[in-house]
Amino acid sequence: MTDPADPRLLPPDLRARFRELLARWVALPSVAAEGRAQAVTAEAVAEALRGLGLDVEIHPTAGAPVVFAERRVPGAPTVLFYNHYDVQPADPLELWTADPFTLDERDGKLFGRGATDDKGQLASRVVALEWLRRRHGGELPVGVVFVVEGEEEVGSPNMAPYVAAMRDRLQADACVWEFGGVDAHDRPHLVCGLKGIATVDLSVRTAAYDQHSGLGPVVQNAVWVMAAAVAGLRDADGRVRIDGFYDRVRPATEREAHYVGLAPREDDVVARQIGVEGFLGGATGAAWHRRLQLEPVVNVNGLHGGYGGPGMKTVLPASATAKLDFRLVPDQDPDEIVDLLRAHLDRHGFGAVEVALAERPEHPSRVDPDDPWVRHAADALAEVYGTPAVITISSGGSGPLSPFVDELGVPVVMLGVGYAEGRAHAPDENVRWVDVERGTLATVRTIERWAGLTPAA
Amino acid sequence: MTDPADPRLLPPDLRARFRELLARWVALPSVAAEGRAQAVTAEAVAEALRGLGLDVEIHPTAGAPVVFAERRVPGAPTVLFYNHYDVQPADPLELWTADPFTLDERDGKLFGRGATDDKGQLASRVVALEWLRRRHGGELPVGVVFVVEGEEEVGSPNMAPYVAAMRDRLQADACVWEFGGVDAHDRPHLVCGLKGIATVDLSVRTAAYDQHSGLGPVVQNAVWVMAAAVAGLRDADGRVRIDGFYDRVRPATEREAHYVGLAPREDDVVARQIGVEGFLGGATGAAWHRRLQLEPVVNVNGLHGGYGGPGMKTVLPASATAKLDFRLVPDQDPDEIVDLLRAHLDRHGFGAVEVALAERPEHPSRVDPDDPWVRHAADALAEVYGTPAVITISSGGSGPLSPFVDELGVPVVMLGVGYAEGRAHAPDENVRWVDVERGTLATVRTIERWAGLTPAA
Numbered sequence: 001m002t003d004p005a006d007p008r009l010l011p012p013d014l015r016a017r018f019r020e021l022l023a024r025w026v027a028l029p030s031v032a033a034e035g036r037a038q039a040v041t042a043e044a045v046a047e048a049l050r051g052l053g054l055d056v057e058i059h060p061t062a063g064a065p066v067v068f069a070e071r072r073v074p075g076a077p078t079v080l081f082y083n084h085y086d087v088q089p090a091d092p093l094e095l096w097t098a099d100p101f102t103l104d105e106r107d108g109k110l111f112g113r114g115a116t117d118d119k120g121q122l123a124s125r126v127v128a129l130e131w132l133r134r135r136h137g138g139e140l141p142v143g144v145v146f147v148v149e150g151e152e153e154v155g156s157p158n159m160a161p162y163v164a165a166m167r168d169r170l171q172a173d174a175c176v177w178e179f180g181g182v183d184a185h186d187r188p189h190l191v192c193g194l195k196g197i198a199t200v201d202l203s204v205r206t207a208a209y210d211q212h213s214g215l216g217p218v219v220q221n222a223v224w225v226m227a228a229a230v231a232g233l234r235d236a237d238g239r240v241r242i243d244g245f246y247d248r249v250r251p252a253t254e255r256e257a258h259y260v261g262l263a264p265r266e267d268d269v270v271a272r273q274i275g276v277e278g279f280l281g282g283a284t285g286a287a288w289h290r291r292l293q294l295e296p297v298v299n300v301n302g303l304h305g306g307y308g309g310p311g312m313k314t315v316l317p318a319s320a321t322a323k324l325d326f327r328l329v330p331d332q333d334p335d336e337i338v339d340l341l342r343a344h345l346d347r348h349g350f351g352a353v354e355v356a357l358a359e360r361p362e363h364p365s366r367v368d369p370d371d372p373w374v375r376h377a378a379d380a381l382a383e384v385y386g387t388p389a390v391i392t393i394s395s396g397g398s399g400p401l402s403p404f405v406d407e408l409g410v411p412v413v414m415l416g417v418g419y420a421e422g423r424a425h426a427p428d429e430n431v432r433w434v435d436v437e438r439g440t441l442a443t444v445r446t447i448e449r450w451a452g453l454t455p456a457a
Numbered sequence: 458m459t460d461p462a463d464p465r466l467l468p469p470d471l472r473a474r475f476r477e478l479l480a481r482w483v484a485l486p487s488v489a490a491e492g493r494a495q496a497v498t499a500e501a502v503a504e505a506l507r508g509l510g511l512d513v514e515i516h517p518t519a520g521a522p523v524v525f526a527e528r529r530v531p532g533a534p535t536v537l538f539y540n541h542y543d544v545q546p547a548d549p550l551e552l553w554t555a556d557p558f559t560l561d562e563r564d565g566k567l568f569g570r571g572a573t574d575d576k577g578q579l580a581s582r583v584v585a586l587e588w589l590r591r592r593h594g595g596e597l598p599v600g601v602v603f604v605v606e607g608e609e610e611v612g613s614p615n616m617a618p619y620v621a622a623m624r625d626r627l628q629a630d631a632c633v634w635e636f637g638g639v640d641a642h643d644r645p646h647l648v649c650g651l652k653g654i655a656t657v658d659l660s661v662r663t664a665a666y667d668q669h670s671g672l673g674p675v676v677q678n679a680v681w682v683m684a685a686a687v688a689g690l691r692d693a694d695g696r697v698r699i700d701g702f703y704d705r706v707r708p709a710t711e712r713e714a715h716y717v718g719l720a721p722r723e724d725d726v727v728a729r730q731i732g733v734e735g736f737l738g739g740a741t742g743a744a745w746h747r748r749l750q751l752e753p754v755v756n757v758n759g760l761h762g763g764y765g766g767p768g769m770k771t772v773l774p775a776s777a778t779a780k781l782d783f784r785l786v787p788d789q790d791p792d793e794i795v796d797l798l799r800a801h802l803d804r805h806g807f808g809a810v811e812v813a814l815a816e817r818p819e820h821p822s823r824v825d826p827d828d829p830w831v832r833h834a835a836d837a838l839a840e841v842y843g844t845p846a847v848i849t850i851s852s853g854g855s856g857p858l859s860p861f862v863d864e865l866g867v868p869v870v871m872l873g874v875g876y877a878e879g880r881a882h883a884p885d886e887n888v889r890w891v892d893v894e895r896g897t898l899a900t901v902r903t904i905e906r907w908a909g910l911t912p913a914a
Contacts, residue, residue, distance in 0.1 A: 033768070155769070195671065199769045208732025212882075213782050214652065214853030216754040217695060218724070218736040218745055223757045224687065231685035236806055238674060267675070275665025279675040288675055297673040300680045301772050306759030307780060311490070312612070312656040312815045314782045314855075315758050323764060325670050325771045349693055358769045396671030398771075425669075 010437045011134075014127045018436055019110070021048055021123040023103040025085070026112035032086035032153040038064040041085045045148050048126050052133070054144060059166075061158040064150030070169065071144050077451055078143030080172035080410060082400075083122040084152035087114040088425045095427035109430040117424035118178050120431040121416045122148065125176065128443040135444070135455040142451050145172055149400075152178070155199070155359040156400040163403035174373040174450060175410045176443065177401070181418025181435060183390065184269050188381040188442070191414035192259075192374060193366030193394035194401040195296070196328035198337055199358040202226065203321045206352070210306075211316040219316055223305035226320035229350040233298050233324075233341075238280040238291075240298050242344040245337065250330045252294050252393070259369050259391040263289040293394045296329045296364075323358065327398065334361030363402035366394055367412050373450055377413040380445035384438050415442055467894045468591075471584045475893055476567070478505055478580040480560040482542070483569035489543035489610040495521040498542045502605050505583050509590070511601060516623075518615040521607030527626065528601050534908055535600030537629035537867060539857075540579040541609035544571040545882045552884035566887040574881035575635050577888040578873045579605065582633065585900040592901070592912040599908050602629055606857075609635070612656070612816040613857040620860035631830040631907060632867045633900065634858070638875025638892060640847065641726050645838040645899070648871035649716075649831060650823030650851035651858040652753070653785035655795055656815040659683065663809070664775040667763075672773055680762035683777035686807040690755050690781075690798075695737040695748075697755050699801040702794065707787045709751050709850070716826050716848040720746040750851045753786045780815065784855065791818030820859035823851055824869050830907060834870040837902035841895050872899055 010018075030041040042065045046056045054069035064086065072078060090100035090113045098104040100113040114120065125146075133140050147170065149159055163170060182188050206222040234240050252260070267279060267288040283291050305320025307313035326337050338357060345353050367374060369391050381389035395414075404410055417439035423429045448455065467475075487498040499522045503513045511526035521543065529535060547557035547570045555561040557570040571577065582603075590597050604627065606616055620627060639645050663679040691697050709717070724736060724745040740748050762777025764770035783794050795814060802810050824831060826848050838846040852871075861867055874896030880886045905912065 197771070199771065206733065211731060212854065213756040213758060214784060214855070215731075215749070216756040216782075216784055217748040217752040217853065218740055219731070219733060220695075220737055221757055223760050224691065227684040227757065227760055228688035228693070230681065231688040234681065236685070238677075274668060274672075274676070276663065276676060280677055283675055291674040292672070295674040299670040299673040299771070299773055300678055300684065300763065301670060301770055302763030302765045302774065303680050303684055303777070304761050304765040306757065308759045308761040308778065312780060312782070313758055314654070314656065314756070316756055317759065320760070321765065323769060325673075325769070327671060327673055396674065397669065398671070 010440055011131070014131055017130065018123050018127045019103070021126060022110060022112070022115065022120055025119040025123070026103045026114055027101055029090070029101050029113070030086050030150065031089050032064065032151050033089055035064070038150050042067050042150060045085050045122070049146055052126060052129050052144070053140065054146065059162070061162055063158045066150070066162055067146065067148040068166070069144070069146040071140060073140060073143045076142045077173040078145060078171070079447060080145045080147065080170060080175040080404070081125050082175060082404060083125065083146070083148045083178045084118045084150065085122070085148050086150045086153050087117070087119070088153050092427060097428055100427070108434065109432050111428055111430040113429055115429045116418050116422040116431045117429065118152065120436070121178055121418070124417045124436060124440045125443065128440045131440065132444050132447060136453060137456055141453050142447060143172070145170060152399065155197070156362065157360045159400035160360070160403045163407055167408065170408055172408070172410050175404055175412040177412050177414040179418060180414040180416035181422070181439060182385070182420070183266070184420040185264070187264065187387055188385045188389045188415065189392055190374065190378055190381060190389045191392045191395050192369045194364065194397060194399045195394060196332060196334050196362050196364030196402070197398035198326045198328065198334035198361040200324050200338060200341065201321065201356045201358050202229065202324065202353055203319070204229070204353045205319045207318040210318045213314040213316045216316055221316055222320040223317045225350065225352065226303060226305060226322055229345060229353045230300050230303060230322050232348055238297060240296065242298070242340050243347070244340050245296070248331045248333065249296060255370055256294070256393045259393055260289050260293055261286050263390055263392065292396050293392060294329060296332055297327045299325045299327065301325055327396065328364045329394065330364045330366055332364060334363060362398050362400055363406070365402035365405045367405055369393065371411040373411040374413055376450040377415055377446040380442050380449050381415060384442045384445060413446065415439065415446065467897055468588070471588055474587065475580050475584045476560070478583060479567060479569070479572065479577055482576040482580070483560045483571055484558055486547070486558050486570070487543045487607065488546050489521065489608050490546055492521070495543070495607050499524050499607060502542050502579070506603055509583065509586050509601070510597065511603065516619070518619055520615045523607070523619055524603065524605040525623070526601070526603040528597060530597060530600045533599045534630040535602060535628070536904055537602045537604065537627060537632040537861070538582050539632060539861060540582065540603070540605045540635045541575045541607065542579070542605050543607045543610050544574070544576070545610050549884060554885055557884070565891065566889050568885055568887040570886055572886045573875050573879040573888045574886065575609065577893070578635055578875070581874045581893060581897045582900065585897045588897065589901050589904060593910060594913055598910050599904060600629070602627060609856065612654070613819065614817045616857035617817070617860045620864055624865065627865055629865070629867050632861055632869040634869050634871040636875060637871040637873035638879070638896060639842070639877070640723070641877040642721070644721065644844055645842045645846045645872065646849055647831065647835055647838060647846045648849045648852050649826045651821065651854060651856045652851060653789060653791050653819050653821030653859070654855035655783045655785065655791035655818040657781050657795060657798065658813045658815050659686065659779040659781065659810055660776070661686070661810045662776045667775045668773040670771040670773045676773055678773055679777040680774045682807065682809065683760060683762060683779055686802060686810045687757050687760060687779050689805055695754060697753065699755070699797050700804070701797050702753070705788045705790065706753060712827055713751070713850045716850055717746050717750055718743050720847055720849065749853050750849060751786060753789055754784045756782045756784065758782055784853065785821045786851065787821045787823055789821060791820060819855050819857055820863065822859035822862045824862055826850065828868040830868040831870055833907040834872055834903045837899050837906050838872060841899045841902060870903065872896065872903065
């Protein structure tokens, strides 16, 4: 009898299949920000899903096409997989050890743009289902649906309308999200929620053109106006000062607070990694996790105005711009938050600062950490990794989770083949073979435990 | 008998001489910011001054050379001329109607970089002295000293030490400053002071590198820190909030207040020109002049940090920079103001914001508007222009005035050939022939009135 917790069990031909899929997909430069290689990458994904015996359709959207695949099994529950075939831009190219669009194997790792985010995760799902089929008499023992979009890296602007339009065909009993993996201490994480996001562009003009700064005693300064507007949005500890901002924040449930309290300390490791001496509000330990998982925030992504070159230019700038993102928690509404921002600016004398929504907002969403699907996943992770899974109530990041959880009503788990040094979005993005083995097996075992299946072999 | 107030009296050969000098100098691209053409331009200026019968020396400094010229007349007072041979960069080149370094005559105006600032003014001084010599028997009736520097457009970093070192040889009874002219209503202005200036670079770093903005609830944001630091330096009306900033501001004398009160309304014209609907503190009329002439200010010249490109990038910036200038009034001390800034930032939680002096500061300085030299200049202007001169206690701008006024103790007037549309520092910089005629005559008549000279002709 085989030991299902031994990651080395991924059969050699499936290991080869993973590498083959990833090599083919990494070679397609499907950079969403540049709208590149969308149709050809969608078709390459479709081909792999057809190989699992799924019925595949490529659906046009207002942006990149969505690869939809489906195979229902009468009498069995259905698992929905959400993934994406698009990637982040590869620049700065000079920081890559090898070509980002050619899969390169070094030191037990596979390198390339998308190696982990999300082509590696998707290849692992495909191989997991092939393995699952093999372990259960050559047929998929559960229904399977795939939604593989091509615009996740630019905020999934078409996912909410797609899910709404496809509501009936996307019905499922459980969902595996596009990412997951182990932390810096090699502990598997199980993420149960994502923040919502609203991104806005701010701009202000105070005169027809820049002036000599000798006019400073009488002429308003656009950069000062923008700096003051942005400064007033929060305090030094990150507490948001916009009236009504926290009104709809749903208090953490007792169980959510319980899981946040269980999270092992990470702030010390993160502080060393990113070169900071401390965190906002002096947060450490559980308080650090509580802020990161449960607190909404406003971020200024950039502020620009006036002279920024070498030396001095005694100019009085006539215009300035800033970019903000709001990371939101249940039950904050992104559109309402943008309205509150507008009202806040008007009330504090910044009526001249214009506010424009940059991207379609995403709503915050969370899955109940005690949902059976989550519990089965946690048990599978403990079995495969030999250590308990860390339950994360919410990531600090965002994604199109709400349409799936709140519209379709399907519970979601986030697990996979990532690790702390996978460099998603950065040069030398990579995935480790050891995580491919364990993460793929964890996906298989999660489905088997949840559906009450015993492997035939 | 000739009418000395008739500007058409500039003799044709002197008109030709002005054009010849300006054409030669404009062709030399002595852009201070780029350190170009310094020696050759200094030599071209020296040649013109030798033509007046002056003894000329070219003095090296830590930066660009200074052209020093001198001719003392026993028993007669001495006039010192401060000018500069350097110019602003010519870009954006595409906004010039013709080549900026080739003098071009159109519509009664002479166009080219430096046409007014300061090569046109300097050519007018040379022609004025040639004319003065001719009107008084072929010899200069007063002593003359010239200081023509090459770094005025980059803040005259070497002028204060130069004046200190040359103190004995620069002794004079009166001084004509490098600029002056008529306003948008064709009224001659007589400026009696300049603001001091301190320029500083601010920078802050909050982490080793930029982070994903999902970390916003725990990681400090460098752009927010800089925005808050800059916002706190002043209020919405421009009042500076730095403790002690106003402590050394010398109250305006009764006479200074008198002259500021006499200044004709300008805010309405300026508002239309620069496209603003109002001014800081709602200032209009005399209150507008009072702020501009008598109030110190802090300006943010630029603030930059984080993403500023198209679309969104949900980044948490780790660094930000800003540039400030302080425009100061007597008796504020620029170095002390920078110390107060440092203390203010420390006291308000911005200890991480680094402060670096960008350029050597300049002290504020003013001349007594009732000094006989100023009164003679005002009378000469009224005579030449047929309308009273507008006395300006201080420009909003700065320059190396303090070494001359406060170290040498020489009274200074600022008059010349400029006008409101001369576009100094901008494309299509130009000087009008009508102002060359009137401004040159005004210089001649100021000296004649002051020295009690009657033209021989």
